[in-house]
Amino acid sequence: MKKSLLFIIVMCQVLVVAAQTKITGIVSTIKGAGIQGVSISITDSYDGTTTNADGHFSFRTSSKGQVTILFNSIGYIPYSQTLNLQGDSITLNVALKENIEELEAAVVMAGSFEAGDKKRAATVLSSLDMLTTGASNADVTSAIRTLPGAQQVGEQEGLAVRGGSVYETKQFIDGTLVPKPYYSGPENIAQRSRFSPVLFKGTIFSTGGYSALYGQALSSALILESIDLPDRSQASATLSTVYLGAGFQKLAENKKSSWGIDLTYTNPGPYFKIVKQAYEVNESPQFYASNANFRFKTKWGGMVKYYTSLDFDKMDISRENIDVEEYKNNFDMTTANWYNNLSWKEYFGNSWKFDMGASYSYNRDKFKQVVRNKNGETVTSLPSYLDSAYNFNTKTVQNFAQARLVLEKKLGGLNAVRFGAEHWYENVEYTYGQYSRTLIDSYTALFGEVDFHLSYRVALKVGARGEYSDIINKWNIAPRLSAAYKISAKSQLSTAYGVFYQKPENLQLIYTSDLGYQEASHYILNYQYGNKYQTLRIEGFYKRYNDLVKTAPAYNNNGSGYARGVELYWRDKRAFGSWLDYWISYSYLDTKRDYLQYPEKMRPNFAAEHTLSVVAKKWVAAISSSVNLSYTFATGRPYFNLAHNSTNNSYHIADWGRTKCYNDLGFSINYITKIFGANAVVVGSVTNLLGQKNIYGYSYSHNGSIKKPITPTADRFYFVGVFLSWGVDRSKDIIDGIY
Amino acid sequence: MKTLLITIALLCSMASFAQTGKYISAMKESIAMQDSVKTKEDMLSLSNMFERIAKAEKDKWQPYYYAALQQILRCYQMQGAEAKNIDVELNRADELLAHAEVISPENSELICLKSMIASGRMMVDYITRTSTYGPKAAQLLTEAIKLNPNNPRAYLLLGQNLFYTPATFGGGKDKAKPILEKSVQLFETFEPATELDPIWGKGMAMSMLKQCE
Numbered sequence: 030m031k032k033s034l035l036f037i038i039v040m041c042q043v044l045v046v047a048a049q050t051k052i053t054g055i056v057s058t059i060k061g062a063g064i065q066g067v068s069i070s071i072t073d074s075y076d077g078t079t080t081n082a083d084g085h086f087s088f089r090t091s092s093k094g095q096v097t098i099l100f101n102s103i104g105y106i107p108y109s110q111t112l113n114l115q116g117d118s119i120t121l122n123v124a125l126k127e128n129i130e131e132l133e134a135a136v137v138m139a140g141s142f143e144a145g146d147k148k149r150a151a152t153v154l155s156s157l158d159m160l161t162t163g164a165s166n167a168d169v170t171s172a173i174r175t176l177p178g179a180q181q182v183g184e185q186e187g188l189a190v191r192g193g194s195v196y197e198t199k200q201f202i203d204g205t206l207v208p209k210p211y212y213s214g215p216e217n218i219a220q221r222s223r224f225s226p227v228l229f230k231g232t233i234f235s236t237g238g239y240s241a242l243y244g245q246a247l248s249s250a251l252i253l254e255s256i257d258l259p260d261r262s263q264a265s266a267t268l269s270t271v272y273l274g275a276g277f278q279k280l281a282e283n284k285k286s287s288w289g290i291d292l293t294y295t296n297p298g299p300y301f302k303i304v305k306q307a308y309e310v311n312e313s314p315q316f317y318a319s320n321a322n323f324r325f326k327t328k329w330g331g332m333v334k335y336y337t338s339l340d341f342d343k344m345d346i347s348r349e350n351i352d353v354e355e356y357k358n359n360f361d362m363t364t365a366n367w368y369n370n371l372s373w374k375e376y377f378g379n380s381w382k383f384d385m386g387a388s389y390s391y392n393r394d395k396f397k398q399v400v401r402n403k404n405g406e407t408v409t410s411l412p413s414y415l416d417s418a419y420n421f422n423t424k425t426v427q428n429f430a431q432a433r434l435v436l437e438k439k440l441g442g443l444n445a446v447r448f449g450a451e452h453w454y455e456n457v458e459y460t461y462g463q464y465s466r467t468l469i470d471s472y473t474a475l476f477g478e479v480d481f482h483l484s485y486r487v488a489l490k491v492g493a494r495g496e497y498s499d500i501i502n503k504w505n506i507a508p509r510l511s512a513a514y515k516i517s518a519k520s521q522l523s524t525a526y527g528v529f530y531q532k533p534e535n536l537q538l539i540y541t542s543d544l545g546y547q548e549a550s551h552y553i554l555n556y557q558y559g560n561k562y563q564t565l566r567i568e569g570f571y572k573r574y575n576d577l578v579k580t581a582p583a584y585n586n587n588g589s590g591y592a593r594g595v596e597l598y599w600r601d602k603r604a605f606g607s608w609l610d611y612w613i614s615y616s617y618l619d620t621k622r623d624y625l626q627y628p629e630k631m632r633p634n635f636a637a638e639h640t641l642s643v644v645a646k647k648w649v650a651a652i653s654s655s656v657n658l659s660y661t662f663a664t665g666r667p668y669f670n671l672a673h674n675s676t677n678n679s680y681h682i683a684d685w686g687r688t689k690c691y692n693d694l695g696f697s698i699n700y701i702t703k704i705f706g707a708n709a710v711v712v713g714s715v716t717n718l719l720g721q722k723n724i725y726g727y728s729y730s731h732n733g734s735i736k737k738p739i740t741p742t743a744d745r746f747y748f749v750g751v752f753l754s755w756g757v758d759r760s761k762d763i764i765d766g767i768y
Numbered sequence: 769m770k771t772l773l774i775t776i777a778l779l780c781s782m783a784s785f786a787q788t789g790k791y792i793s794a795m796k797e798s799i800a801m802q803d804s805v806k807t808k809e810d811m812l813s814l815s816n817m818f819e820r821i822a823k824a825e826k827d828k829w830q831p832y833y834y835a836a837l838q839q840i841l842r843c844y845q846m847q848g849a850e851a852k853n854i855d856v857e858l859n860r861a862d863e864l865l866a867h868a869e870v871i872s873p874e875n876s877e878l879i880c881l882k883s884m885i886a887s888g889r890m891m892v893d894y895i896t897r898t899s900t901y902g903p904k905a906a907q908l909l910t911e912a913i914k915l916n917p918n919n920p921r922a923y924l925l926l927g928q929n930l931f932y933t934p935a936t937f938g939g940g941k942d943k944a945k946p947i948l949e950k951s952v953q954l955f956e957t958f959e960p961a962t963e964l965d966p967i968w969g970k971g972m973a974m975s976m977l978k979q980c981e
Contacts, residue, residue: 066809068816070823075794077820079813103856260899518850561851561892650934 050114053087054121056080056100064125067102090114104128127485159226161657161699162644166714166748169222169232170211173251174661175642177568177596177614178236181663181691182635184725184739186211186220189635190236191572192592192620193248193549196534200251201243203334203372205388206453208429212316212342213364213394217728217739218308223318223338223366230256236596237551237570238525241476241492241509242435242447247531247549247574255370257332258287258324261756266707269750271297272316286325293318306742311359312345331375340366347401350419351730351737355403358419360396367391380439384449385432392427414731424460429453443488448477457535468539470500472532478509486515498532500542505530520558527551533578541584548575562602569595577624582679590622590630611645626671626680634726637663637691654700663691670729670736683733688726694718697748707753716746791828794821795964799834802968811842819864830964832868833877836861837966840884844891854892858885876916877966883908883925898937905929920958921966923951924973931976945980948973 056067063084070077076090090096093114098121100108105125112119154172165171170188173179180189187195200210202224212220226232231254239250259278267274278289298313320338327333343363350356373385400408400419411420435449453472458465478492492509511525530546538544550573558565570593577588600612617639621630640663647656665687672683697714717723724738798817805811815838822831839861843854862885868878886905890897906929912922927948933939955970 066812068812068819070816070820073824075790075817075820075824077816079809079816082809103853103860260903561847653935 049089049091050093050116051087051089051118052098052112052121053118054085054123056084056086056102056123056125059124059126061124064102064105067100067105067125070099070101072097072099100125154232156226156229156232158646159232161646161655161697162659162695165659165695166221166697166716166746167226167712169224169226169229169251169253172226173232173234175612175614175644175659176234176236177566177598177616177640178234178249179616179640180618180635180637181640181661181693182725183219183691183723183741184217186214186222188249188251190249191570191594191616192590192618192622192633192636193572194633194635197246197248197531197549198251199243199246199249200253202253202336202370202388203255204242204384204386204433204435205370205372205431206245206429207368207388208390208427208455209366209368209392212340213362213366213392214344215346215348215360215362215396217725218742223340223368224253228255228336229253236568237572238509238511238527238553240490241478241494241507242449244474244476244494244496244507244529245472245531247529247547248572255334255336255372257334258284258326259289262287263754263756265291265752265754267293267750267752269712270300270748271295272750286323288321288323290321291319300747304743304745304747307348307740308742309347309357310345311347311361312343314344314346315342317341327373327375329375329377331373333373334371336368336370338366338368340364342366349737350400351728351735352415352419352732353400356408357401357403358398359401360398362397363395365391365393382437382439384435384437386434387430387432389430390427392425392429394425395423397422418731422462424458426458428456430455443480443482445480446477447480448475450475455535457539459536459539466539468500468535470498470532470538472496472498488513488515496530496546498546500538501532501545503545505546505548519560520556523553523555523557525551525553525555537578537580537584540580544578544584545576545586547577547586547588549573550575564598564600566598567595568597569593572620574622574624577622579624579626581626581673582677588622588624588627590620590624592618592620592622592636594618594620609645609647611643614640614642616640628671628680628682631669631682632667634667634669637666639664652700653702654698657697657699659693659695661691661693661695665689665691666726668726670727670733672733684729684736686727688724688738691723691725692717692719692721693723704751704753707755709754710752712748712750712752714748717741717744720744791821791825792964795831799964802834802838805838808842808845811838811845815839815842822864822867827871829868829872829875829878830962830966832864832871833881833966836864836868836881839864840881840888843888851892854888858888861885861888874915876912876919876922879908879912879915880919880921880925883912887925887929902929902933918954918958920951920954920973921969923947923954924969924976927951927973928976931980941980945977948977948980952977 056064058064065080065082065084067080068077069079069086071090071092074090074092076088076092078086078088080086096112096114098110098112100123102125104127106128108123108125159165159169159172160167162172162175170186173188174181178190182189182195185195188198189195190198200207210224211222214220233252235250235252237249243250243252259280262280263278265276272293272295274291274293276289276291278287280287295316295318296313298310301310301313318338318340320336322334322336324332324334345361347357347359350358368390370388371386374382376382398419398421400411402408431451431453433449433451435447437445437447439445451474455470457468474494474496476492476494478490481489481491483489490511494507494509495504496507497504507528507530509527511523513521513523515521529549529551532538532546533544552571553568555566555568572592574590576586577590579585579588594617597615598612602610604611618636619638620636621632623630642659642661644659645657649656667685667687669685670683671680673680693716695714695716696718697712700711702709702711722740722744724740726739727736728739729736798814801814805814815835818831818835818838822828822835825831839857843857846854865878865881869875872878883905886901886908890901906926909922909926912919927944930939930947931941931944951973955973958967960967
C-alpha cells in the first residue's frame with residue numbers, strides 16, 4: 030500500500046514536470062518598441078514573469094487546458110487572452126495600447142507659464158515662491174515680473190508683456206475677469222495687487238497663445254485658481270511696518286466645508302516719516318481691506334466657492350509741478366471697491382464636468398487734483414493749458430457683472446472637449462467736473478476647444494472663440510491652435526497660434542463709440558526640457574497688431590505694430606549639490622507700434638530690449654531662515670515728448686531719448702520660529718540694495734523745455750513683518766501622544 | 769473499503785498539504801529574494817511575483833503586502849525625470865493594499881505601508897506637499913501603533929520621518945532618537961504571528977539610531 034502511494038505521488042510529480050508548457054514572446058508598443066516591466070500571469074496560478082529591457086519574456090507553466098494569460102503594466106491598457114495549454118511551446122507576441130491618462134503625456138504649453146501649487150512636478154512658481162522672491166514683497170505681479178516676457182515697468186501697476194501695454198494683460202480668478210485687480214493710485218506710482226498669493230493654488234501666466242476659454246486680452250492672461258478647502262483651521266495675525274492684519278479660517282469637522290475672514294489695515298504714515306518719499310504726504314495713505322470666503326464640497330464631489338472683498342482707500346499727497354517750480358500738485362483720492370466671485374465646479378455622469386462662475390464688482394474712484402503755491406494756497410489764476418492739465422476733479426463708478434458656464438466632456442485618455450459661453454455687463458459712469466457720461470456695454474462670448482492626443486507624444490488643442498460687444502455692434506471670430514510634441518521623457522516642443530481681440534479702453538469708447546476691436550495674432554515656438562528639479566524653456570514669438578486705436582490725428586482703428594523676440598528660462602531647484610534654488614529669466618524684445626497719438630511706428634516706452642532676472646533662494650537650516658536674493662536688469666526704455674500741432678491735430682517727436690539701464694538687487698529673509706505658541710514667520714526685505722538711481726522715463730513741461738525723471742517713490746523700500754498663525758498641527762499631537 | 773477511504777483521505781490531505789507547502793515555499797523563496805534585489809527592475813519583477821501568488825491564493829494578505837512593499841521601495845529609488853511617475857506607480861501600491869485590507873482589516877503592518885505611500889507622494893514635491901502628506905503619514909503611523917503597540921516597524925517609520933524632518937518643523941535627530949530606541953527595543957522581542965509575516969527593519973533601525981548619536 031505504502032509503496033503504491035509513494036509511487037502515485039512520484040508519478041504525479043513526474044507528470045507535472047512533463048506537462049509544463051513553455052511560453053515565450055515579446056511585449057511591445059503598437060509601434061513595435063519593447064516594453065520593460067510588463068507583468069505576465071496565468072490566472073489562478075503562480076506562474077508568470079516580467080518582461081526584460083527589450084520586452085522579451087519566457088516562462089514555464091504547469092497549468093493545462095484552457096487558461097487566461099494576463100499582461101499588465103502601468104501606463105498601458107491591460108490585455109488578456111485565452112490559451113489552450115497542451116504541453117507544446119507557445120510563442121506569443123503582444124502589443125499594448127498606451128493608457129494616456131496614466132502616463133505623463135505631452136501637454137500643450139507654448140506661451141504659458143504655470144505657477145502655483147498644482148499637483149504637477151513641473152510647476153514653475155509656487156505661492157511659496159511668490160512669498161519668498163527677494164524684491165517681490167509678497168505681491169503676485171512683482172513675482173510674475175521675474176518670469177520671461179514681463180517688462181520691468183515700475184511706474185505703473187500691471188504687467189506689460191512682450192511689447193504689449195499693461196491694458197493688454199487681463200487677470201482672471203476661477204475663470205471670471207477681475208476688472209480692477211490693483212489698488213487705485215495717482216499717475217506714475219505703481220500700486221499693489223489686491224489679492225494675496227496665498228489665496229491661490231495655481232497661477233498660469235500666459236504670455237501669449239492662450240486658450241479659447243479666455244478673451245479680451247491682446248497680449249497676456251494671468252489665470253488664477255483659488256484654493257479649495259484649507260488644510261486645517263487656523264487663526265492668523267500680521268504685524269508689519271506698513272500694515273496690520275488678522276484673520277481666521279475654520280475648516281468644518283467633517284472637512285466638507287470651510288469659512289474664513291481677513292481684515293487688514295494699511296497705513297504707511299509712520300514708515301514714510303522715517304523713509305522719505307519723493308512726494309509730500311499731506312495725510313497718510315490708508316487702506317482698509319477685508320475679505321471673506323465660504324467654500325463647501327457638494328454631495329456629488331464638486332466644489333462651491335464664494336469669495337468677497339471690500340476695500341476703502343484714501344491718499345492725499347503733493348508732488349512737484351513741472352511747469353512752475355514753486356507750485357505743487359495736490360492729489361487727493363478716495364476709493365471703494367467691492368468684489369464678489371462665486372464658482373461651482375461639478376462632475377456629473379459620463380465624464381461630464383461643468384464649471385460655473387459669476388462675479389460682480391463695484392469700484393468707485395474719486396480723484397481730485399489742485400495746484401497749490403508754496404504757501405499751500407490753491408492757485409486760481411493758472412493759464413488755461415495748465416489748468417486743464419493739472420486741475421481735475423473726477424469720479425468714476427464702475428459696475429461689472431458676469432456669468433460664465435463651461436462644459437467639459439472627457440473622451441478617454443486625456444482627450445477632452447470643452448465649450449461654453451459667457452456674458453459681461455458693464456456700466457461705467459464718469460464725472461469730470463460738472464460733466465457726466467455713462468458707458469454701458471454688454472459683451473457675449475461663445476467658445477469651444479478640443480484636446481486631442483494623437484499618441485502620448487503628440488497633443489493638439491484646437492479652439493475658437495466668437496465675441497460680440499454691444500457698443501462695437503459686431504461679432505468677431507478668434508481661432509486658437511496649439512500643438513505639442515514630446516521629444517523624450519524630459520523634453521518637448523510646442524507651438525501655438527491664435528488671434529486675440531480686445532475692446533478699446535473705456536475712456537476711448539466714451540469719447541467715441543465708433544471704434545472696432547483691436548487685434549493681435551500670436552505665433553509661438555517653444556522648447557522645454559524638464560526633470561524633477563530643473564526646467565529649461567526657450568521660446569520664440571512673433572506678434573502682429575492690427576486695428577490698434579489711434580487718438581490723433583483722428584480717433585480710429587488705423588494703428589498697427591509688431592513684436593518679436595526670444596526668451597529663456599532656467600530653473601534649478603537643487604543647484605550645486607542641493608545647495609541653492611535659483612532661476613534665470615532673459616527676454617529679448619524687438620517691437621514697434623503706431624497707436625494713440627504716435628506720429629509713426631516707434632518702440633513704445635514700456636518696452637526694453639533686454640531684460641534679465643536672477644532669483645536665488647537658500648534655506649539656511651542653522652538660522653531656520655530662507656535667504657532670498659533677486660536681481661533684475663533691463664536695458665533703457667525709450668522716452669519721448671510728443672508735441673501737438675494744432676493745425677492738423679497731429680503730434681511730432683519734439684524730444685526723445687533712452688533711459689539708462691535699470692538695476693535692482695532685492696534681498697529678503699524669512700525666519701521661521703515660534704512666538705507665543707504660534708508658528709511665526711519673520712520677514713525682512715529691502716529692494717534696490719545697491720541704491721541705484723533708477724529712472725523709468727521722463728515727464729515734460731507743457732512747452733517741452735523742462736523734463737523731469739520719473740523715478741521710484743524712494744530709492745529703497747524696506748519691509749519688516751511678523752506673520753503669526755495658530756493652527757492645530759496634528760503631527761505634533763501625534764508625536765507627543767506616543768510618549 | 770476502509771483502507772481505500774483512508775488512502776483517499778490521506779491522498780487528499782497530502783494534496784492539500786502539498787498545496788500549502790507550495791505556497792509557503794514560494795513565499796519563503798520570494799521573501800528571501802528581497803535582500804538580493806537592488807535595481808528597480810528587479811524590484812518590479814519581485815513585486816509582480818508576489819502579486820501572482822496573491823491573486824492565485826485570494827485569501828492571504830501577506831503576498832499583497834510584499835507586492836506593495838516592493839512597489840513602494842522601487843518608487844523610493846525613482847529620481848530625476850522618473851519622479852513624475854511616482855504618483856501613478858504608488859497608485860498600484862494603493863490598489864494592492866486595498867486588496868490586502870479586505871482580507872485583513874485593521875492590520876498594523878498594512879497601515880505602515882500606507883504611511884510609506886504618503887511619504888513617497890511627498891517626495892514628488894516636498895515644498896508643496898509636505899503640509900498635506902507629512903501629517904497624513906504621521907497620523908497613519910499613530911493608527912498603526914494603536915492597532916499594535918509592539919510593532920517595531922511603525923516606530924521605525926515614525927523615527928525615520930522625524931529624522932528627515934528639519935528641527936524647525938518639529939523633527940530632527942533629537943526627536944527621532946527616543947523613537948528609534950523604542951523601535952530597536954521592540955525588534956529584540958518581536959515575534960511574527962506566522963513565519964510569513966514581515967520581520968524586516970531591525971538593521972535599518974539600528975543604523976539610523978547610530979546616526980542620531
